[in-house]
Amino acid sequence: MNYYITTFCYGKKYEPIKSKWCHRIETMCKNSFFEIFTTCNINLIYGFRYAWWDLVRLYNNINLLLKTQKPVVNVDIDLIIEKDIEQIVNLDYDLIISKEIGNDEAFPKEYSNILGFGICSGFYIIKPSATIFMSKMYDLMKTNNETYSDQVNLMKYIVNNEHTIYYEDAILDNIKYTNIIINIDNIKICVLDFNIIIRDPIFNIGQFGNHINIDNVGGTQNFLQYFDNNLESLPLTCRCGKSHLGDNNICNHLEIRNNKQEITN
Numbered sequence: 001m002n003y004y005i006t007t008f009c010y011g012k013k014y015e016p017i018k019s020k021w022c023h024r025i026e027t028m029c030k031n032s033f034f035e036i037f038t039t040c041n042i043n044l045i046y047g048f049r050y051a052w053w054d055l056v057r058l059y060n061n062i063n064l065l066l067k068t069q070k071p072v073v074n075v076d077i078d079l080i081i082e083k084d085i086e087q088i089v090n091l092d093y094d095l096i097i098s099k100e101i102g103n104d105e106a107f108p109k110e111y112s113n114i115l116g117f118g119i120c121s122g123f124y125i126i127k128p129s130a131t132i133f134m135s136k137m138y139d140l141m142k143t144n145n146e147t148y149s150d151q152v153n154l155m156k157y158i159v160n161n162e163h164t165i166y167y168e169d170a171i172l173d174n175i176k177y178t179n180i181i182i183n184i185d186n187i188k189i190c191v192l193d194f195n196i197i198i199r200d201p202i203f204n205i206g207q208f209g210n211h212i213n214i215d216n217v218g219g220t221q222n223f224l225q226y227f228d229n230n231l232e233s234l235p236l237t238c239r240c241g242k243s244h245l246g247d248n249n250i251c252n253h254l255e256i257r258n259n260k261q262e263i264t265n
Contacts, residue, residue: 003071003089003125004064005034008057014077016220020227021077028081032073035064045142051149054121058138058150061126069128076122079197079211080226087172088208093181093190094130098123098197098211100151111155115165117180121150122211123197133187158184172196175206200238202253204231212237232257 005025009018018036025034037060044052057074065072071089075081088096098120100106106118126134141153163184170177170193177193197209200216214223216237225234240251 001071001086001090002031002033003073003086004068005029005032005073005075005085006037006057006061006064007034007075007077008037008053008060009077010038010040010053013214013220017077017224020224021080024081024227025075028084029086030084031086035060044148046145046148049148051147051152054150055138055141055148058134058141062131062135062138065126065128065131065134071125071127073125074121074123075209076211078214078223079122079209081209082204083173083206083208085208088192088196089125091170091179091190092188094127094187095133096125096127096190096192097121097154098192098199098209099180099194101194101199108152108155111152111159114159115155117191119151119155119191120197120199120211121154122199123192123209130187133185136185158182158189161185172208173206200236201231202236202238202257210237213239216242 007021009015025032037057040056042056042059044055061072061074073085073089100118100120102112102118104112104116106112112118137150137154140157141148141150144153161184163182166181167178168181170179177196179193180191182189182191195205195207197211198207199211201207201210210226210231212223212226214220216239217223217235236253238251238253239247240249240253
């Protein structure tokens with residue numbers, strides 16, 4: 001199935017990533033077309049506050065969906081695709097979205113505490129069957145006087161409206177994953193197994209994508225290394241122990257990585 005991959009690239013922090021991101025998509029995802037949104041082309045009712053980019057990219061993704069009637073995949077420009085994602089696109093759900101790190105402590109905690117998990121909108125797939133639902137989300141985001149965040153607004157909507165949650169297994173690239181399925185408003189939302197699209201990856205376990213916070217690795221130029229080098233030969237992408245990022249916790253991820261390498265060797 002043909003589908004579209006999109007991203008939003010705005011500002012000096014992200015502009016240098018664009019060429020490598022495009023090359024990776026062209027190389028990995030053979031049946032896709034891609035579009036990069038680079039301007040704020042909507043009226044932001046509450047101005048350029050946090051997560052305004054969520055609103056811009058959703059507006060453009062819905063328009064592309066309406067125009068093409070093809071699945072539209074949002075892939076953040078700081079998310080590095082490692083495998084062809086067509087198998088994920090072909091999963092039989094209306095909206096597919098990656099899982100946030102942290103389980104019931106994921107941002108925002110007031111909703112992940114209830115759901116037991118969080119969603120991460122750095123990777124999501126809208127099928128034509130989810131157009132009405134996501135248009136409703138866009139309206140809620142745009143008129144929410146507290147935050148534009150798609151992550152917050154979608155989780156809030158799920159918590160505050162009738163829904164059911166269950167689990168389904170899927171085999172992708174010969175690996176078994178367990179996804180969370182949410183039935184709501186006559187659509188099915190699939191929250192992907194965390195190991196399909198990994199936030200703050202520690203090592204390679206066959207994931208389809210690595211979602212890496214640029215600040216966690218020391219800026220744009222350091223981030224670009226993760227396109228060209230083995231993940232496990234590069235610094236950890238987590239925030240732990242990085243006082244300049246406001247985290248003074250002891251990081252145990254290096255020990256986890258080293259233990260895995262020792263077992264492998």
